[in-house]
Amino acid sequence: MVLIILFLCAYIVPSIVLNFLQITHIKSALKTKAILLDSLDYKKAGNYALENLMLDTIQKCVEFGLFVFWVVFGLSFFWQWLQEIGLNGAWHHIAFLLLLLLIPLLVTLPLSFYQTFSIDKRYGFCKQSVGLFFIDLLKTSLLSIILGGVIFYVLLWVMDSFSFWWLGGFVLMFGVVVVANAIYPTLIAPLFNKFTPLEDTELKSRIEELLDKVGFKSNGIFVMDASKRDGRLNAYFGGIGRTKRVVLFDTLLEKISKDGLLAILGHELGHFKHKDILKNLATTGVFLFALFFLAAHLPESFFAQASLPQESTTTLALIFLLSSVISFWFLPLVGYFSRKAEYRADAFGATLSSKQCLANALVRLINENKSFPSSHWLYICFYYSHPPLLERLRALDYEI
Numbered sequence: 001m002v003l004i005i006l007f008l009c010a011y012i013v014p015s016i017v018l019n020f021l022q023i024t025h026i027k028s029a030l031k032t033k034a035i036l037l038d039s040l041d042y043k044k045a046g047n048y049a050l051e052n053l054m055l056d057t058i059q060k061c062v063e064f065g066l067f068v069f070w071v072v073f074g075l076s077f078f079w080q081w082l083q084e085i086g087l088n089g090a091w092h093h094i095a096f097l098l099l100l101l102l103i104p105l106l107v108t109l110p111l112s113f114y115q116t117f118s119i120d121k122r123y124g125f126c127k128q129s130v131g132l133f134f135i136d137l138l139k140t141s142l143l144s145i146i147l148g149g150v151i152f153y154v155l156l157w158v159m160d161s162f163s164f165w166w167l168g169g170f171v172l173m174f175g176v177v178v179v180a181n182a183i184y185p186t187l188i189a190p191l192f193n194k195f196t197p198l199e200d201t202e203l204k205s206r207i208e209e210l211l212d213k214v215g216f217k218s219n220g221i222f223v224m225d226a227s228k229r230d231g232r233l234n235a236y237f238g239g240i241g242r243t244k245r246v247v248l249f250d251t252l253l254e255k256i257s258k259d260g261l262l263a264i265l266g267h268e269l270g271h272f273k274h275k276d277i278l279k280n281l282a283t284t285g286v287f288l289f290a291l292f293f294l295a296a297h298l299p300e301s302f303f304a305q306a307s308l309p310q311e312s313t314t315t316l317a318l319i320f321l322l323s324s325v326i327s328f329w330f331l332p333l334v335g336y337f338s339r340k341a342e343y344r345a346d347a348f349g350a351t352l353s354s355k356q357c358l359a360n361a362l363v364r365l366i367n368e369n370k371s372f373p374s375s376h377w378l379y380i381c382f383y384y385s386h387p388p389l390l391e392r393l394r395a396l397d398y399e400i
């Protein structure tokens with residue numbers, strides 16, 4: 001019972017309260033004069049945000065239901081059932097942990113389907129077919145089974161072989177995160193999207209000039225076929241070390257001027273200049289450390305409540321179930337540093353283009369992505385990795 005109350009009071013209730021604060025804020029903002037967007041788009045952006053918040057609230061209730069299911073019945077049932085069907089040793093343990101990963105994916109499937117093919121479709125973002133949606137799901141599940149299986153195998157071995165198992169587990173998982181970041185752009189992302197080298201030679205040489213100015217060594221500028229799924233615009237620098245590449249969404253190339261695009265890349269280069277990618281990795285390290293430390297100090301009563309024996313696999317299962325609670329309380333801290341980093345990246349980006357140019361590009365982005373320009377302060381505090389656009393524009397001396 002304590003486990004369920006903890007999950008409810010420390011995660012589900014506060015996140016639903018945050019959603020309602022944000023819903024009330026947006027509803028009252030919709031009654032005032034439109035800012036940054038024309039009045040029709042302002043209304044559309046507000047309604048889009050409201051529908052997503054309602055859906056997220058339902059999702060939180062489903063998450064709670066699922067948590068209760070696991071603790072009251074699911075964990076002990078699957079633990080025994082997998083043994084009864086003849087799995088033993090490492091196979092039993094790995095299959096148990098994989099079920100814990102895959103079942104939530106299936107349970108929340110109707111919600112993500114509704115988000116993509118109802119909400120996103122109505123607001124003009126969704127460009128993908130139902131077939132592609134299921135192919136993505138299949139690929140994600142297979143990837144989780146293969147990579148998850150291997151990682152769980154090594155992790156359980158570490159946990160069973162060392163006396164300071166939680167420290168060993170932390171080092172291993174942190175290593176996995178670093179490797180995942182390094183291989184993502186070249187090995188994982190191409191499983192889902194096509195990346196083609198940028199063909200526009202004029203734009204390419206302007207981007208290269210910009211990268212040279214900052215000392216950014218990339219292994220290429222690529223265009224990603226994002227438009228096969230979603231109409232929103234974006235660009236990012238993926239990878240670490242030698243695998244770094246510049247990725248531009250095809251939607252961005254289509255809908256933004258070259259000056260605007262260079263201004264956005266200038267902002268991204270600010271993150272590179274300030275080593276924000278490494279700082280983000282370090283933050284993930286702190287989170288993982290906290291997670292493993294808590295795993296080592298889980299009260300025995302938690303295992304009894306879930307009718308599970310106390311051992312490495314069940315410890316991982318419980319800490320996995322509790323990780324949403326822990327990450328929820330990490331959000332304000334991570335968000336605070338992230339928003340500070342965004343201001344710094346804006347300031348740096350503005351020195352490469354100009355304040356006006358970057359501000360115009362940001363306004364263009366929220367217009368295309370239909371982001372609602374105003375939020376409740378507590379919601380910002382938890383969920384915003386970027387400062388609200390109004391604040392960013394003010395910092396760039398933009399006339400609103």
Ligand SMILES: [Zn+2]
Binds near residue numbers: 271
């Ligand atoms: Zn940024």
